[in-house]
Amino acid sequence: MIKELKSPLRVVLENYGRINPESIEEYIAQDGYEAVGKVLREMRPEQVLSEIKASGLQGRGGAAFPTGLKWEFTAKAKDAPKYIICNADEGEPGTFKDRAILEGDPHKIIEGMIIAGYAVGAHYGYIYIRGEYLLSINRFNKALKQAREHRFLGEDVFGSGFNFQIEIHQGAGSYVCGEETALMESLEGKRGNPRFKPPFPPSSGLWGKPTLINNVETLANIAPIILKGSDWFRTFGTKKCPGTKVYAISGHVKEAGLIEAPMGITLREIIIDYAQGMRDSKFKMAQVGGTAGAILGEDMLDVPLDYASLGEKGLVLGSGAILVMDETTCALDMLECFLNFFKRESCGKCIPCRVGTEKLLELATAISRGEGKEDDIDLMLHTAKVMQKTSLCALGQSLILPISTTLKYSREEVTEHIKGRCPTGVCKI
Amino acid sequence: MKLRNKEKDVIALLNKAQRENKHNYITEDKLKLTAQEAGLSYSEVYGVATFYSLFSLKPRGEYVIQVCDSGPCHLMGSKSIFKVLEKELKIKVGETTADGRFTLEEVSCLGICNEAPAMMINEKVCGNLTPQKIREILRELRKKK
Numbered sequence: 165m166i167k168e169l170k171s172p173l174r175v176v177l178e179n180y181g182r183i184n185p186e187s188i189e190e191y192i193a194q195d196g197y198e199a200v201g202k203v204l205r206e207m208r209p210e211q212v213l214s215e216i217k218a219s220g221l222q223g224r225g226g227a228a229f230p231t232g233l234k235w236e237f238t239a240k241a242k243d244a245p246k247y248i249i250c251n252a253d254e255g256e257p258g259t260f261k262d263r264a265i266l267e268g269d270p271h272k273i274i275e276g277m278i279i280a281g282y283a284v285g286a287h288y289g290y291i292y293i294r295g296e297y298l299l300s301i302n303r304f305n306k307a308l309k310q311a312r313e314h315r316f317l318g319e320d321v322f323g324s325g326f327n328f329q330i331e332i333h334q335g336a337g338s339y340v341c342g343e344e345t346a347l348m349e350s351l352e353g354k355r356g357n358p359r360f361k362p363p364f365p366p367s368s369g370l371w372g373k374p375t376l377i378n379n380v381e382t383l384a385n386i387a388p389i390i391l392k393g394s395d396w397f398r399t400f401g402t403k404k405c406p407g408t409k410v411y412a413i414s415g416h417v418k419e420a421g422l423i424e425a426p427m428g429i430t431l432r433e434i435i436i437d438y439a440q441g442m443r444d445s446k447f448k449m450a451q452v453g454g455t456a457g458a459i460l461g462e463d464m465l466d467v468p469l470d471y472a473s474l475g476e477k478g479l480v481l482g483s484g485a486i487l488v489m490d491e492t493t494c495a496l497d498m499l500e501c502f503l504n505f506f507k508r509e510s511c512g513k514c515i516p517c518r519v520g521t522e523k524l525l526e527l528a529t530a531i532s533r534g535e536g537k538e539d540d541i542d543l544m545l546h547t548a549k550v551m552q553k554t555s556l557c558a559l560g561q562s563l564i565l566p567i568s569t570t571l572k573y574s575r576e577e578v579t580e581h582i583k584g585r586c587p588t589g590v591c592k593i
Numbered sequence: 594m595k596l597r598n599k600e601k602d603v604i605a606l607l608n609k610a611q612r613e614n615k616h617n618y619i620t621e622d623k624l625k626l627t628a629q630e631a632g633l634s635y636s637e638v639y640g641v642a643t644f645y646s647l648f649s650l651k652p653r654g655e656y657v658i659q660v661c662d663s664g665p666c667h668l669m670g671s672k673s674i675f676k677v678l679e680k681e682l683k684i685k686v687g688e689t690t691a692d693g694r695f696t697l698e699e700v701s702c703l704g705i706c707n708e709a710p711a712m713m714i715n716e717k718v719c720g721n722l723t724p725q726k727i728r729e730i731l732r733e734l735r736k737k738k
Contacts, residue, residue: 166705166707167707254704255701255702255704256702257663257664257665257701257702257706258663258664258665258702258706259702259704259706260704260705260706260707263704263705294704295608295645295647296647296700296703296704296713297704298716333602333604334604334605334608335604335645335647336604336607336608336645336646336647336648337645337646337647337648337700337701338644338645338646339701339702350604353601353602353603353604353631353641354603354637354640354641355640355641355644356644356645412706412707413707414665414668414669414706414707414709415665415668415669415709416668420706420707420708420709421707422707451664454664455663455664485706487664487665487668487706489668493668497667498664498667498668501662501663501664501667501668502664504662505662505663505664505701508701509701511644
């Protein structure tokens with residue numbers, strides 16, 4: 165059980181820690197599967213689509229694409245069969261929200277997938293769960309079995325004539341498989357190399373068929389929206405980014421854990437009100453959105469953490485991971501750690517990313533050992549910019565963000581290493 | 594209504610092959626057999642097996658210790674966790690102890706960042722690690738037959 169920090173608001177996590185996740189009866193007692201019943205008995209697929217569109221829900225995996233629009237594109241695709249995929253390959257460092265949802269409330273995801281299937285005209289669903297999440301896989305397996313026994317899955321659900329099946333695919337360790345097209349390659353039993361886009365999944369996805377792929381947290385929002393309506397959903401969050409967000413807090417805070425809060429909460433509020441403040445030392449910086457996310461300094465403590473507000477500043481909310489770092493942290497040491505991660509996880513398909521991640525790590529390592537040159541900093545920036553423009557997928561493209569924002573706040577600190585001194589004493593020079 | 598052919602799912606087949614091997618790896622014979630079962634060439638199956646980090650083509654210890662060194666764990670001291678493990682097991686990252694009991698590996702985020710630093714031993718996750726806690730865990734594992 166992941167520690168859940170005091171969250172007054174519950175949409176996605178409404179059942180988390182409150183019901184036995186292995187009991188479908190307890191889920192049903194919380195209005196579980198009511199949304200599926202409502203959709204199948206009272207609504208036409210177009211009505212479901214317009215409700216989701218009206219809610220303004222955006223993809224919670226990090227890209228923030230309007231969910232309703234994605235559903236509509238898939239619904240309009242002519243080819244058949246169509247597929248639904250739940251992306252549960254949560255690999256972004258610092259993120260553990262999808263694991264919590266899967267472990268704590270698996271039926272909510274099944275419900276979201278059935279509704280998505282009905283809305284876009286798909287009868288097959290896959291959930292791709294990363295291989296490291298064994299408890300999630302076991303819980304989901306049990307939930308699927310129960311849902312089949314209760315005939316929420318299978319043929320003629322709720323006597324509506326609608327058929328829907330879900331199968332689990334277990335990952336085998338690969339960060340890049342969280343990228344939607346890489347995930348589909350992997351699901352097809354191949355190496356998880358991303359594909360060229362377009363075509364996009366709604367027209368050509370799994371086995372070349374129209375595919376709707378949504379993140380776990382996105383799907384967890386579906387049943388509540390259907391039951392309580394899009395107007396209710398819009399009472400949370402901001403106008404541009406309605407709803408709540410599950411943020412995952414880690415690092416130098418008193419209390420690490422998960423919170424569900426309205427979109428647009430600030431970093432200061434999260435650290436002070438939820439995480440009970442800094443643990444030992446003063447705040448230095450935070451990385452928001454995972455390892456591919458930006459470093460935010462003290463001047464950003466009051467920026468609303470939603471897709472639009474951060475997007476305006478060229479930053480990202482990503483998965484909602486927040487890694488808080490205090491003054492004892494060496495910015496360069498962390499950057500080296502981020503680059504080591506990217507180097508290890510680059511799939512090797514495209515040259516900019518395969519070579520670039522390697523070179524960037526070499527440069528950062530040289531600097532951290534006191535062997536760097538003054539030009540190396542600009543060379544890192546230049547390399548990351550080229551990668552941003554030429555890499556095939558987000559892995560190579562997004563690396564510029566942690567590098568440029570680290571340098572924005574800590575360029576002097578990095579330069580000190582070149583002169584032979586690590587200001588925090590973390591790096592051994 | 595039938596989904597894809599499970600009997601031909603390479604990743605699931607490889608997973609099973611590795612789980613059934615007591616040295617936690619996929620043998621060359623199994624790779625060849627998997628290729629046959631899945632109706633693929635040996636090179637295709639080899640490509641898949643070497644892509645994913647949870648698969649190994651080298652024999653490993655009875656206990657595979659995978660320590661996370663991604664951002665949150667790194668920040669919370671994973672380097673010292675590696676040091677303790679290397680000292681206690683007398684091996685480096687990527688190696689297996691001479692008695693074939695332990696293998697030490699570095700992995701990407703395990704998704705328990707609220708308990709950083711963390712590691713996984715076979716299928717069990719351990720968080721909030723300290724040098725003392727690691728020594729205790731190793732003592733328990735060494736007692737087991």
